[in-house]
Amino acid sequence: MKKLGIALILLVVLSIAGTHFLENWLSQRIPEILNEQKDRDYDLIFEEINIHLLQRKVDLHAIRLVPLNDSVNTKVNGSFRDISMSGLDLLKIIVERKLEINELKIVEPSLRLIQKNKKGNAQESSMAFQLLFQDIISRGEIKDVILVNGTAEFFTDLDSLVRIGQFTDLNLNIHGLKTDSALIKEDIPFRLESLEANLKNIEYAVNSNQQLKVEELNYNSQEKEMTFKGIGFTYKKGILAALKQSEHQMDLIEFGVKEFKLIHIDTQSSIYGDLSLIAGLATIDSLELIDLRDKNKPRPSEPVKPMFEGIIEKIPFPLRLDTIRIQNSKISYQEIGEGNTQPADLSFENVSAELYNVLTTDSLQQGKTMTLNSRAKLRGHADVEMDIQVPYGNDVFQLEATISGFNLPAINELFAKMGKFRVDSGILLGLRLTMDAQKYSSRNTLAFDYRELKLEMIPDDDSKKGLNTLINSAANLFTSKENIPNSTNYKTARYSTSRNVYRGPFNLIWESSKEGLMEIVPVGIARTFIGGRKK
Known part of the structure; x- marks a missing residue:
């Protein structure tokens, strides 16, 4: 028994010594293994x-x-x-x-x-x-x-x-x-x-003036989903300060998104090296976008702006999204007109939209059409619907848009700043615009149904109030008070609009809308005063 006890003690001592020796040896060996690869x-x-x-x-x-x-x-x-x-x-x-x-x-x-x-x-x-x-x-x-x-x-x-x-x-x-x-x-x-990944408080300086922030990012490979929360693309000193500092007339854009989610991400996607993104659905919740331009500043030497297809093709990596769905959003185009200091705000609230077949690769585009279906409220007063078809390969698009009825004086602030007139009275019964847009022009049809219309011109100079009274009288004398379907003098406009190639496709939609309105509402001398179609 004595010998067995001694043997056990020796075994324990040797085990402890061996363990201590092996731990010391591993303490030397593991650092060598960690840092021994030649190409590390x-x-x-x-x-x-x-x-x-x-x-x-x-x-x-x-x-x-x-x-x-x-x-x-x-x-x-x-x-x-x-x-x-x-x-x-x-x-x-x-x-x-x-x-x-x-x-x-x-x-x-x-x-x-x-x-x-x-x-x-x-x-x-x-x-x-x-x-x-x-x-x-x-x-x-x-x-x-x-x-x-x-x-x-x-x-x-x-x-x-x-x-x-x-x-x-x-x-x-x-x-x-x-x-x-x-x-x-x-x-x-x-x-x-x-793989499950999440990170927070992402910040990146896009340039010396603009920054991108994301409050939180989550990715789950098994669910094939990636979610971005609290996205903000802003100017560091604010968009109005950036506008004051800019030397030339250009569109300044800020936006925020409550949540952006990619669903059904394909395994061919990559966020490393050669970036590519392939997914079944992208959802955008609570987008708030501001596009601000000051028309008092001189125009720069600008490149020709692309149409919708060209905008997609400028995305610098392979992109294939079957559907983009937007909800609870607001888009605001703000323009400081010539001679003004404050911007007019053409805003669309409660925006929802579906965009199908967003493709950047030529082989995927063949025979496909990108489609946009959108709905919104114009400054909170009227329902707006717009459908756009963009067949790939020709840099063209077709558009159908409608605006529901509302009292026109409700948006007098917009008329005053962008059109130099206000509406004393008038009810819009409905507006319908169709466009067939090519690279340099569009063929348009516009129906503008209204009644009880009375306009007031806004003078540039208070000293000319007497002349302005005469202009208002003449404008209303030569302006149709109503344009109602099935009436004797009912008019629709069929016309062409030349595209300003230094502005994007939404500018062409806006200019085409204004030209159609001028075709229907102001006739004769009124069109001259309000500023009708540019030949």
């Missing part, structure tokens, strides 16, 4: 390592990420609070110098991305993070990856570092990762069973 772009340097043999687990603490390649345009450095490697195959470490891990957990990574190129963009930043992730997981065979509470800041290296963006609260949960297929191009560039 980063070193992982840590202050403390804890080996838990019985649990087959290794914990690294206070890790620094050190980039090795100074020649790349975009690089990442930073630190991780902890890295835990669970379910280690100790035999493979000892015999094959190879890490095989059931779960890799990265806790509180704090990263700093620096772009040397002034033209660096968000896609390049995304690619840099993907390459960093690939560099880390390629150091072993890993089944699952968990990343907790990551943060990052983006900088451009000019004469000094300029901060251009950030994100916080990055959390990743990846299952069934196969790192030997890391270069396969899917929705993310690794083969895996599932």
Whole structure:
């Protein structure tokens, strides 16, 4: 019994000694394995390592990420609070110098991305993070990856570092990762069973004046959905301040979106490298868009603006969306007319729309037609419906639009600022516009049904009030008081509108509408005063 007791004590001592020796040996071996790949772009340097043999687990603490390649345009450095490697195959470490891990957990990574190129963009930043992730997981065979509470800041290296963006609260949960297929191009560039990702407080400086913010982003690969919440594309000092600073007349645009969701994302999509997006449905909830222009400023030397098909084709990556659905939205075109200081607001509220067949690839466009069906309220007073057909291949479109009846004086603020007149009385019974638009012009038909119409011209100069009274009398004398279907003098307008090729297709719709109204309402001298069709 005495000998057995001594043997047991020796066995325990040897086990403890062996365990201590093996832990010390692994403490030396694991750092070597982590940083021994010749083609790695980063070193992982840590202050403390804890080996838990019985649990087959290794914990690294206070890790620094050190980039090795100074020649790349975009690089990442930073630190991780902890890295835990669970379910280690100790035999493979000892015999094959190879890490095989059931779960890799990265806790509180704090990263700093620096772009040397002034033209660096968000896609390049995304690619840099993907390459960093690939560099880390390629150091072993890993089944699952968990990343907790990551943060990052983006900088451009000019004469000094300029901060251009950030994100916080990055959390990743990846299952069934196969790192030997890391270069396969899917929705993310690794083969895996599932990925859940979310991050918050995304900010990116588009340029020195504009910024993009996203409150939260969520992605679920099994559900094939990606959701963006709280999107804002704004001018840093506000759109009115940006308008004052601009030297030329141009459209300034700001928008916000409560939620943007992509559903049924195809595995051919990629947000890395060669960006592409293929999905069955995109939903946009509570879009608020402002388009502001000051017509008092001189026009710049502008390029020719495309029509609807050209706008889609300018998207710089392959895009295929079967349906885009918009709801609960507001679109506002604001224009400061010549001689005015305050903008007129042509706003559409309660906007809902469906857009079908949004395709950027020529092979997909063949024989297809992009279709827009939309409904809205004009300044909260009248129902507006608009259907647009865009057959791919010819850069043309067809439009049908209707406006329901309402009291015209309700939008006198718009008439006063954009048309230099107001409506003393008048009831719109209905408006119907059809357009067949080509590259340089459109053929239009407009029906404008109204009754009890009385106009008042607004003088540019208060000293000419007497002349203005005469003009008002003449305008109303030569203006039809009503235009009712089946009446003797009922008129519809059939006319052509020349397109201003330096403005977009919505400008052509707006100008065609105004020209049709001038054909029907002001006749004779009134058309001259109100400003009828430009020949």
